[in-house]
Amino acid sequence: MSLRSGIGDFFNPRISGNAPPPSEKTKEPEPEREESGTWRETGYSATDEEAHRDSVYSIKSVLHQTLEVFMVQMKLFSKMKWTYILLFTALLIPIIALLAPDFIDILSTFGYSTGYSTTKIAGLLFFLPLMLGLMTSIMCGTQMPSEFKERTAYMNIPMPMSRASFFFGKYLAGFVMCLGIFMFAYSMAIATALKDYxxxxxxxxxxxxxxxxxxxxxxxxxxxxxxxxxKKGSSIFPFALMSFIIPLIVVIICSQTDNYTLTLLPMFLGEAALGILGASMTGSAGMVILGNMDLTATWLMLLIGIAWTAGFLLLGYIRIKRREM
Amino acid sequence: MSGFRTAAIAFLMLAIVLVPAVTDESDADSGTARMSDSYILSTDYKWISGTIIRSDCFYYKASNTEAINAFEKCLNDREGTLPADDSGNLRAGEMVRIYYATKNIAVNVPITVKSDSEITDKSQFAGGIIMPYPAGFFVKAGDSFTIRITEAKDNYGEDVVCYVMENGIPYDLSKTYSGSMKTTGEFTFETDPPSGADGRFYIDLKYESTGFSEPSGSAALYAAVCAVVTIAIFCILAYSGMKPKWSK
Structure with missing residues (x-):
């Protein structure tokens, strides 16, 4: 098999791609056409190719199934009003910067240095850590419960589709959607900073x-x-947990022990994203310890974040896999 | 979509994101520069004259003389006749900064109190200090830096002492000072106090440093990269919405 056909099969398998073609040697001798079919009386006659007798049907590859679920979920997102509300929130960055420049200048009173492009971008993304919790909760918090609430999961899962594809396809759509909104926010902030830098x-x-x-x-x-x-899902609980409850507990522990290792947890990734740009504070619960965070270990924060993601996805997948339908 | 097309798009996206990152040339190297070659004149000073409040004496200019002239013009505008923000006309050069600017000013604010029988002059002098931006250098998280101020003179040619406070103890920057930053931020230092009315207006600094950074990447390129990723994602969203096959 050539590399090209191998890659092609992986991304876009043919109907019979999963089954080996029937060997010439093991092929049974074909019976007489008139005797093998039931069409003798009708007079109909078709070749094997016309009648698809040599076609072997199999289910699509796991990747293909995952992409199908991903696209279905993306279609659902395209109908969600929250998608456009969140996009509008990101669009507010240049609008506020252009129509109310004093609002941005106020940030300098919080210690933002306005003399550098990156600090200005950090100022424009002031609420990024808070929005990180809010947007992901809205987009991903109710995805799975609504499938069961609206009974659509009971139609999807019995189909020839793995539960892994169902689970990860939906997550992938939520992640990509949130990523799109944040990349939009970044592009808006950088474009706005272009006015001065x-x-x-x-x-x-x-x-x-x-x-x-x-x-x-x-x-x-x-x-x-x-x-x-x-059962019902919540857009508020994950937001409260990740943006307020855990950060505040960590803040208390860190301030009591004078050890800020716990700030490597993913709840502080938003603060780190702004801190690395030179922000002195952020619009979130973690802002009080931003100055104490060790941003020289961002690679460790990334690793912990990826491990955290893998752990929670595995936990959720086990739950869905064991769920009785 | 064929596998090759998917792989090509993925490669293209990866290239778009990574190419700007590997073209980074922003780390500063050691060298000597005269910081007062360019200035930004920026203050938060509020000019109060009767009911006129001026808070717009912000001027940016690469040329020292023009900037100071413009700044003086703003300060002397007691009636507030200058346009609210003239900086657009003056921002001809790149954005620069003044590293120290102090000036005590005192103006006579005319206040007239009228009564039935007499008119009393209650004019008062109002004073203020123009607060400057402190001198600062941008340091990335994890970077170590050294700095030594080889010469610091005000606009009258007088030597100025520059120092940094370390645990409450001033460290004279005429000797090499080294430090490192756990978070990205600005290293700032102080100078001795203002010398009084019509005193020091700016300080010329000559210094030797390592580890400070200057931006060199293209902001437009990064804005474009983020926009491309956003557009790609929203194309998928639009495509999923159009395809009837995925209707639920």
Whole structure:
């Protein structure tokens, strides 16, 4: 098999792609056409190719199934009003910056240095950590419960489709959707900063985007997993948990022990994404310890975030896999 | 979509994201520069004259003389006749900053109190100090830096002492100072206090440093990269919405 056909089969398997073609040697001798079919009286006659007698039907590959579920979920997102409300929220960045420049200047009173492009971008993304929790909760928190609530899961899962595809396809759509909104916010913030600056620190922006990407992964996995364990699902509980409850507990522990290792947890990825740009504070519960965070270990934060995502996805998958339909 | 097309798009997206990152040349190297070659004149000073409040004396200019002239013009505009923000006309050069600017000013604010029988002059002097931006250098998280101020003179040619407070103890920056940052931020230092009315207006600094960073990447390129990723995702969203096969 050539590389091209191998890759092609992986992404776009043919109907008979999973089964080997029938061997010439093992082929049974064909019976007489008139005797084998039931069409003798009608006079109909077709070749094997015309009658698809040599076609072997099999279910689509797991990747194909996952992409199908992904597209179905994306279609649902395209009908959700929240998708457009959240996009509008990101669109507010340049609108506020252009129509109310004093609002941005107020940020300098919170210690933002307005002399650098990256700090200005961080100022424009002031509420990113808070929105990270809110948006992922809205997009991913109720995905799975609504499938069971609206009974659509009972139609989907009995189909020739693995539960893994069903589970991960839906998560992937939620993650991609949230990522799109945050990338939109970044592009708006950088474009707005272009008004005053032409140059930026590419490594800092890349680190910030990577931290946000892993943050979206971890937050959406948490919200998605929590949704798998609840009947009705909630957009508020995962948000409160990731943006307020755990950060505040960590803040108390850190301040009592004077050890800030716990700030490596994914709840502080949003703060780290702004802190690496030079932000002195953020619009979130974790802002009080931003100055104490060790942003030299962003790679460790990324690893912990990825592990957190994998853990919560595994937990949610086990729950869905064991669920009796 | 064929596998090859998917792989090509994935590769293209990866290239779009990674190419700007590997072209980073922003880390500063050691060298000597005269910081007062360019200035930003920016203050939060509010000019109060009767009912006129001026808080718009913000001027950016690469040329030192023009900037100071413009700034002086703003300060002397006691009637507030200058346009609210003239900085658009003056921002001809790149955005720069003044590293120290202090000036005590005192103006006579005319206040007239009228009564039935007499008119009393209650004019008062109002004073204020123009607060400057402190000198600052951008340091990335994890970077170590060193700095030594080789020369610091105000606009009258007087030597100025520059120092940084370390655990409450001033460290003279005429000797090499080294440090590192756990978070990205600005390293700032202080100078001795303002010398009084019509005193020091700016300080020329010559310094040797390592570890400070200057931005060099293209902001437009990054905005485009983020926009491309966003557009790609929303194309998928639109495509999923159009395809009747996926109707639920």
């Amino acid at each position: 032409d140059t930026i620190f590419p490594d800092l922006i890349t680190s910030s985007i990577l931290l946000t990407l892993v943050g979206v992964m971890a937050y959406s996995a948490t919200a998605y997993c929590i949704g798998c364990f609840t």
